[in-house]
Amino acid sequence: MKCRSCRGPAVIDLPRHNANFCGEHLVAFCREQVRRAIAEFEMLEEGDRVLVAVSGGKDSLALWDILDHLGYETTGLYIGLGIGDYSEDSAEFVRHFARERGAELLEVDLASRHGYDIPGAAQRTKRTPCSACGLSKRHIFDREALAGGHAAVATGHNLDDEAAVLFGNVLRWQLDYLARQRPVLPARDGLPRKVKPLVRLTERETAAYCIVSGIDYQVEECPMSAGNKHIGYKEALNDIEATSPGSKADFYLSFQRRAVQHFEQLGATAREALRTCTSCGAPSPSDTCAFCRLESMAGQPVELRSERTAIGDHATTTTGTMDET
Amino acid sequence: MAEAGPTGQDGRVLVKLRNPTRELVVEGPLQVSVLLRRLELNREAVLVIRNDELVAGDTRLDDGDTVEIRPVISGGA
Numbered sequence: 001m002k003c004r005s006c007r008g009p010a011v012i013d014l015p016r017h018n019a020n021f022c023g024e025h026l027v028a029f030c031r032e033q034v035r036r037a038i039a040e041f042e043m044l045e046e047g048d049r050v051l052v053a054v055s056g057g058k059d060s061l062a063l064w065d066i067l068d069h070l071g072y073e074t075t076g077l078y079i080g081l082g083i084g085d086y087s088e089d090s091a092e093f094v095r096h097f098a099r100e101r102g103a104e105l106l107e108v109d110l111a112s113r114h115g116y117d118i119p120g121a122a123q124r125t126k127r128t129p130c131s132a133c134g135l136s137k138r139h140i141f142d143r144e145a146l147a148g149g150h151a152a153v154a155t156g157h158n159l160d161d162e163a164a165v166l167f168g169n170v171l172r173w174q175l176d177y178l179a180r181q182r183p184v185l186p187a188r189d190g191l192p193r194k195v196k197p198l199v200r201l202t203e204r205e206t207a208a209y210c211i212v213s214g215i216d217y218q219v220e221e222c223p224m225s226a227g228n229k230h231i232g233y234k235e236a237l238n239d240i241e242a243t244s245p246g247s248k249a250d251f252y253l254s255f256q257r258r259a260v261q262h263f264e265q266l267g268a269t270a271r272e273a274l275r276t277c278t279s280c281g282a283p284s285p286s287d288t289c290a291f292c293r294l295e296s297m298a299g300q301p302v303e304l305r306s307e308r309t310a311i312g313d314h315a316t317t318t319t320g321t322m323d324e325t
Numbered sequence: 326m327a328e329a330g331p332t333g334q335d336g337r338v339l340v341k342l343r344n345p346t347r348e349l350v351v352e353g354p355l356q357v358s359v360l361l362r363r364l365e366l367n368r369e370a371v372l373v374i375r376n377d378e379l380v381a382g383d384t385r386l387d388d389g390d391t392v393e394i395r396p397v398i399s400g401g402a
């Protein structure tokens with residue numbers, strides 16, 4: 001197999017693009033896919049300051065690396081979820097990445113800053129771990145992006161993630177979710193813009209990007225993800241992809257280009273007017289936002305909490321300069 | 326008896342898998358794509374790494390090689 005660009009030996013075959021690439025040209029291909037996604041969906045403006053949500057996994061680290069190379073001013077945001085060894089290891093991958101590049105990394109530790117962790121929150125509230133986790137992450141991304149004056153929050157959702165979610169929403173005709181499944185959500189009511197620049201890359205491609213770029217990422221999965229129904233949807237879509245390459249991209253991108261606007265009209269009435277959370281000041285449909293309710297239900301008494309305030313009340317920041325050439 | 330390769334076992338191809346972590350030994354030479362088919366793995370769901378380098382589907386694996394089959398499907402929401 002030969003690289004489509006240089007005819008050298010290929011390290012990966014991408015049937016959906018009818019192409020094979022060597023390491024160097026795979027990297028160029030991935031960056032170009034991200035550039036095109038950002039341009040097509042008008043995610044970012046040239047040189048924007050972007051807060052990149054990083055978990056230590058392949059997608060978020062690839063995203064951080066690619067946005068840097070595309071010339072955005074990035075800051076990584078890592079949230080310590082308190083999920084045992086998994087969280088401890090993931091923090092190390094993120095710190096290592098930031099240290100190697102002299103990149104700016106912001107860390108928020110749930111236990112020391114908010115007095116709870118994800119397993120505890122799931123136990124003390126009726127939420128599943130992933131629901132408590134998703135709520136916590138969204139709230140903290142918003143808060144830190146606004147506090148730091150970032151133009152947008154970028155997350156590492158890839159084509160497989162988004163196609164699987166779309167598949168699930170279509171299976172149950174979740175009109176409200178379909179109306180909101182955009183790769184870019186504009187800023188509104190004091191919430192920052194949210195963008196998903198990896199929607200044109202599969203997870204096999206983001207993993208390959210990391211391997212050929214020497215990005216060490218956490219391969220281990222979060223133990224809370226076992227039994228997640230999206231995995232089944234991903235497998236179903238990959239079975240289709242194996243016999244008809246390009247199906248996943250077509251399913252998701254054609255939805256964005258031709259269908260989502262029809263669902264938006266249906267969903268428009270459902271949007272509630274937002275007030276301000278009396279406790280934290282975040283935009284919220286009720287007096288106390290869902291995050292503050294979670295925090296008060298899941299949080300330990302302050303005496304217990306103080307043992308773990310190593311990081312203190314503010315997000316810790318490691319600053320350096322990007323060694324961009 | 327065949328001499329053990331630098332990384333492989335008994336001169337055959339050592340295959341490392343995850344979830345659950347396990348190892349198996351197959352007879353070389355064989356193509357990466359054949360190995361994946363034999364293991365009933367969808368090529369969309371994995372990458373194959375030999376000595377820290379990615380290898381494409383048509384790469385021939387030889388006796389003495391050690392390869393990692395790395396899953397790429399993440400489950401988080």
Ligand code: SF4
Nearest residue numbers: 130133222224225401
């Ligand atoms: S699998 Fe669930 S609990 Fe684990 S990181 Fe993802 S959303 Fe959070």
Ligand SMILES: [Zn+2]
Nearest residue numbers: 003006022025
């Ligand atoms: Zn090339």
Ligand SMILES: [Zn+2]
Nearest residue numbers: 277280289292
């Ligand atoms: Zn609040």
